[in-house]
Amino acid sequence: MSLIYRRKANQPSIFHVIHDYLGEIRPFAKRIEKKHLILPLVFLKTIEWSIYRWYKTPIRRFYGVKGNELIYMITRRCNERCSKCGIWKNPEPDSEHLKVSDFINCLKSLHNNLYQVTLTGGEPLLFMEDVLKIAEESTKLNVPMLIVTNGSLINENFLNRYSKLDHILVISIDTLDKEKWPEFRGRDNFDAVMNNLQIAKKMLGDKLRIQSVFAQETINDIPKIIAFCKDVGIRHVSQPYMDFGGIWQEAKQIYENKNDIVCIARKNICIYPNGDVVKCFDHYRIPIAKEPLGNIEKEDIIPILCKKRSTEISKIMKTCNYPCKNLSCNKPQTLLFN
Ligand SMILES: C[S@@+](CC[C@H](N)C(=O)[O-])C[C@H]1O[C@@H](n2cnc3c(N)ncnc32)[C@H](O)[C@@H]1O
Ligand code: SF4
Numbered sequence: 001m002s003l004i005y006r007r008k009a010n011q012p013s014i015f016h017v018i019h020d021y022l023g024e025i026r027p028f029a030k031r032i033e034k035k036h037l038i039l040p041l042v043f044l045k046t047i048e049w050s051i052y053r054w055y056k057t058p059i060r061r062f063y064g065v066k067g068n069e070l071i072y073m074i075t076r077r078c079n080e081r082c083s084k085c086g087i088w089k090n091p092e093p094d095s096e097h098l099k100v101s102d103f104i105n106c107l108k109s110l111h112n113n114l115y116q117v118t119l120t121g122g123e124p125l126l127f128m129e130d131v132l133k134i135a136e137e138s139t140k141l142n143v144p145m146l147i148v149t150n151g152s153l154i155n156e157n158f159l160n161r162y163s164k165l166d167h168i169l170v171i172s173i174d175t176l177d178k179e180k181w182p183e184f185r186g187r188d189n190f191d192a193v194m195n196n197l198q199i200a201k202k203m204l205g206d207k208l209r210i211q212s213v214f215a216q217e218t219i220n221d222i223p224k225i226i227a228f229c230k231d232v233g234i235r236h237v238s239q240p241y242m243d244f245g246g247i248w249q250e251a252k253q254i255y256e257n258k259n260d261i262v263c264i265a266r267k268n269i270c271i272y273p274n275g276d277v278v279k280c281f282d283h284y285r286i287p288i289a290k291e292p293l294g295n296i297e298k299e300d301i302i303p304i305l306c307k308k309r310s311t312e313i314s315k316i317m318k319t320c321n322y323p324c325k326n327l328s329c330n331k332p333q334t335l336l337f338n
């Protein structure tokens, strides 16, 4: 729901109410795949919209109950050197690494609004103890969690603790070709990662997923990964190659941006390793979103999200249509993991 009310207190103009309603309902209706469910679900959504439209605790108007994903890039450091990715080239110094307690406070403030907390990086498992603390806190707060990892640092101790929490683990794999692997990852650790994958599958079952990056370089690899996943019963998703500072080529077809897919990033709350808050990690594409909205080490997350610029950015993002809308974190959950 929009936080933008361009009206004087208690004097809504009918135009703004209609605009607000359509801005909420249209993208919602587009995401419903089964046509016969559109009317009943739009009806229910209208009731929800009406409640939040008139009952306004500040945060609930946009950040509805279980309506948002909190995405934490816990670090830019990485133990791998993937040629697709440039994140590892700019690791944060210790002085710019947020304390885990600051992130947990943010999670506690927002938990009623979250349908998921996602940890990415860099390599999140370089901070395994912090990751587990966050995972344990998420379970206490009843927020599902997902970690995206290169899979090289997973060990049984981690899996033992993580498997009890019922969260998802996504391992990134772009080829099953042992010869190609070192060129893709900058590390010759195919056997170690595949071994970790097997143990993870045993201990996490359906909570283990695989994600691949779709690019010119992986066009022939992805079908093999999909076949492997089907064979061993692991759900899989591909996301298109983007400019993360790597040196891969784009695959032409991914830039045929489908206009019917709406970017849901406006419902995301993204945190950088130093605590800076943005609405999506591609915010540099949107002029008024280039500067972070605030920093959770210095300020509580709720006032940060209630800033006028935050609501203005969310509004612009409703119709934002760059290729980054196809990244997993910016797509509706229903379109992920086959
Ligand atoms: C940046 S990584 C961080 C987490 C972890 N280090 C890993 O590799 O899974 C998050 C996801 O982005 C993917 N990724 C890396 N470089 C990418 C790029 N240039 N375009 C699209 N996705 C990319 C990775 O494969 C991974 O699935
Ligand atoms: S994709 Fe992941 S594993 Fe590879 S360099 Fe980037 S952050 Fe590290």
Ligand code: SF4
Binding pocket: 263, 264, 265, 266, 280, 281, 282, 283, 285, 286, 317, 320, 321, 322, 323, 324, 325, 330
């Ligand atoms: S299209 Fe890209 S830049 Fe625009 S809101 Fe979505 S993720 Fe952000």
